[in-house]
Amino acid sequence: MAATSDVEIDTDIDIAHRIGRAIESVIEGKSDVVRLTLTVLLAEGHLLIEDVPGVGKTMLAKALGRSIDCPVKRVQFTPDLLPSDITGVSAYNQLTREFEFKPGPVFANVVVGDEINRASPKTQSALLECMEERQVTVDGVTYELAPPFMVIATQNPIEMEGTYPLPEAQRDRFTAKIAMGYPAPAAEMEMLDIHGASQPLEKLQPVATTAEVMGLIRAVRAVYVSQPVKQYAVDLVTATRNSPDLRVGASPRATLHLVRGARAHAALSGRDYVIPDDLQDLAVPVLAHRLLPSVEAQGQRRRPEQVIADLVRHVPVPDAR
Template identity: 75%
Template sequence: MTATHHTVEELGAPMPSPELRATADRIVGNIEQVIEGKTAIVRLALAVLLAEGHLLIEDVPGVGKTKLAKALARSIDCSVRRVQFTPDLLPSDVTGVSVFNQETRDFEFKPGAVFANLVVGDEINRASPKTQSALLECMEERQVTVDGTTYQLQTPFMVIATQNPIEMEGTYPLPEAQRDRFTARIAMGYPNARAELAMLDLHGASDPLAALRPVSDADTIRRLIATVRRVHVAEPLKQYAVDIVGTTREAPDLRLGASPRAALQLLRTARAVAALDGREYVTPDDLQALVVPVLAHRVIPTPEAQLARRTTDAIIADLVHRIPVPGDRHGDRHTHWRG
């Protein structure tokens, strides 16, 4: 039997706009002027932005964590604030503070660093847990409450934080509640030999980051976010996402599984990845490609798994392979997921 093919109009799912792909290509190309040979990582960072999420970049020193964060921020013409997290940083430095104005004889609010479209937090695990917790409300609810008054944050809003996973002295591990608010965690990894050689030529005389110019703006990003929200997710794929997240809570190698927030952010990011690929629907491949970056930083291994040197990345990857993939009832493997 031949597969039945439908047009997008017949299925009622909106095709991602040409603007989305064109803008995404410009942003990725712009960032790659600074970051060599990391196209997949750059695209994932952009997908997190379009999914209205937050990004944790975790890797050893010197591999370009801060450069990626700053390059993404500079590629979009919007408000950007950089925060260098240090042990003496105060929560009010992040959220803002009410100060007494002698002229008006009243208190006025001085906004903190989070009042920007893109907030780049460098070495976030160097700040105390009290200061880290200042980000909890703004990352989840897009608002800040100071002295009983709530202030709404701008849209788009994204926190891009970096941290070094191996340096222990002078650092404070991110609490589980904080890690759970990061949509995805990525590791830059070392560049290959060719990319590293190109970096020596590119960065040897000057910093290419200084010459980077915006190729998009906040209004465009808002429109693209609205497009991503309309990407179709079939009911079997929603169940698949719930099954994946639920399995982490029963895994013998994990003492803390992923939260319901993880399932929501997995689907949001999958929508963004599908849109970047020019599709109006999510496939099982999208979810499978995202389970490690979206889930692995949220779970905690058992002491036995740690002694066996099993990483959360490996545990999550093993788990997802055991979960049955939703079946495709049609000859065209993508027709079923279109709606």
């Protein structure tokens, strides 16, 4: 039995579609990427965008931030960036003779981490606590982060000069990873017309409030997931742990992210219940970046995305929803 009515879902998701249209006014020809970005937002997750420079990774993140009337902060990750540059620091106030906490850029609703893998692993780890627990601890004092909270990080391929691979624990905290890809020729022509004479990002106005986004998130939490569908999610993740093509399978956190993402995916489709197709559509972006291929798979140039696609085809699909 569904937990929310179709009318409620339709009313709430209209707001999400409004945000999506605002983003697409800046990012041309990437409707699938925009939809996945909204899915991660509504699933209360974090997004990792990996691709070569110049394809619009940072613009996508900024467009989402500008579409919502909430605080947005951007951090340019560089080799000399310190953890305190992200979380904040306690500074001594000579007037009050006390230490005062100066919040860092992580104290925002949307945090854009640009080229996250150009910073050292020590600095990257500054995001671990806030991404998982929605809080920051500085000098033994814990500060809560206001919801909604989403980290959108961009990274260049690790083969490029001056990059550090993200640690496994860091990758596991990202709900999904996507690649922008090059635009289609028609979209690139449209980009020349739109961006050649002006900057659409500067004209982008908020189309939703923080309260409306929180209402969306609450609606997504109530989307119904049946026991067979939950079992299907567990079976998909378990298959990654048993695959001979993978040295390390997906974690229990990945199962949770997959189900949360499926709820959001179902809501964006106008449903108040999850079906196996929702899990299948999200399996690659949610699971692949967490996996380590085996030596044999690397020798055969089998990427985790290919392994996941094969597992989706072979894991039995439940009949009931």
